[in-house]
Amino acid sequence: MKNIKYIFLLASTIAFGQVGIGTTNPQEELHIAGTTSTIRIEKLNSVNSATFNDGVKIAPVFVDGNGDLTLDSGFGSGGVEPLNFLLDIPDFIPDDPYNPLGFNGSGTVVNNPIGVSTAEGQIISIPLAIPQAALIEVKYGITVLIAGTDMQAGPPTAYTVGGETSTIFTYFRIDLNSDGLSAGEMAKKYGQKAQMYSTYSGGTIGYPYMNSQGYLNLPPGNHSIIFYGVVNDSALSYTSVGFGGTKDYLKIRVYN
Numbered sequence: 031m032k033n034i035k036y037i038f039l040l041a042s043t044i045a046f047g048q049v050g051i052g053t054t055n056p057q058e059e060l061h062i063a064g065t066t067s068t069i070r071i072e073k074l075n076s077v078n079s080a081t082f083n084d085g086v087k088i089a090p091v092f093v094d095g096n097g098d099l100t101l102d103s104g105f106g107s108g109g110v111e112p113l114n115f116l117l118d119i120p121d122f123i124p125d126d127p128y129n130p131l132g133f134n135g136s137g138t139v140v141n142n143p144i145g146v147s148t149a150e151g152q153i154i155s156i157p158l159a160i161p162q163a164a165l166i167e168v169k170y171g172i173t174v175l176i177a178g179t180d181m182q183a184g185p186p187t188a189y190t191v192g193g194e195t196s197t198i199f200t201y202f203r204i205d206l207n208s209d210g211l212s213a214g215e216m217a218k219k220y221g222q223k224a225q226m227y228s229t230y231s232g233g234t235i236g237y238p239y240m241n242s243q244g245y246l247n248l249p250p251g252n253h254s255i256i257f258y259g260v261v262n263d264s265a266l267s268y269t270s271v272g273f274g275g276t277k278d279y280l281k282i283r284v285y286n
Contacts, residue, residue: 074101116158116166117282123154123172123257123274136181137173137274142196142261144268153200153257153273156280157208162250167283168221170257171241172200175272176227182270195228196269199260200240208254220244237276255282 050056053063062069072078076085082101083089089101126136140151153172160166175181176196201222205211221244259273 071099074099115281116160116284117156117280119156119280121274121278122156122170122280123278125275136175136272137276138259139180139182139270139272140259140261141180141182142263142267142269142271145265147265148260148262150258150260153259155205155254155256158204158248158253158255158282160248160250160253160284163248165245165247165285167243167245167285168202168255169241169243169279169281169283170200170202170221171239171279172257172259172274173237173239173276173278174198174225174259175237175275177270177272178268180268180270181272194264194267195226196267196271197224197226197262198238198240198271199224199262200242200257200273201260202244202255202257204246204248205254205256206249207251211256220246240273 048056048058049060051060051062052067053061074083074089074091076083079089079101092100092102094100123137138151138153140149140153142149176198199222201219203211203215203218203220205215221242223240223242225238225240227238257273259271261269261271263269
């Protein structure tokens with residue numbers, strides 16, 4: 031019987047360095063040289079990532095918390111929101127704070143009585159926590175309901191007088207650090223939107239829709255975003271406007 035001895039040599043070499051493509055002098059851990067250089071990741075093509083890459087339109091690439099490249103924004107296929115989507119509040123204004131049972135979804139009411147041509151009121155204040163200095167985008171949509179009697183008093187409400195015109199405005203201010211609006215903060219209005227409302231005989235009551243957006247830079251801290259409604263009409267008319275009587279939305283994105 032022969033005794034056969036096998037000798038295995040295990041060699042291990044660990045190299046530390048930089049990788050260069052198109053260059054023999056890489057300046058980073060991975061350095062791709064050339065003015066027309068491209069990178070292809072087959073995992074992200076239209077075959078392997080068909081949900082997010084249809085092969086026709088350019089697909090945006092995101093970076094997840096681990097630093098990995100991905101086509102999934104975290105909002106499903108077709109989602110376009112960035113990963114740092116701060117707030118998304120559907121129906122952010124109570125539909126009827128004056129009558130819990132609800133009579134027509136008045137929302138927050140601003141009245142413009144006889145003898146007054148412009149009336150303004152606060153609709154709602156929303157807390158806003160900003161982790162670091164950033165540019166924010168505020169998008170909102172607010173429904174409005176218009177009547178000729180005070181909707182805060184409950185039903186029945188009356189139509190505004192036929193042939194008259196009202197102008198409705200919405201906007202928001204920012205209360206930095208939620209310590210009350212300073213004179214400087216009061217002077218700044220963001221996301222302003224206006225619509226004209228005219229009445230004639232016939233038709234039915236319904237909800238016009240106010241939607242707008244605004245951009246601003248904010249420092250880190252706990253702030254407040256405050257929405258306002260403005261009603262302009264003839265001083266001979268009484269106009270009652272409910273802001274947020276049905277489905278509304280507030281979306282805030284942070285870019286940093």
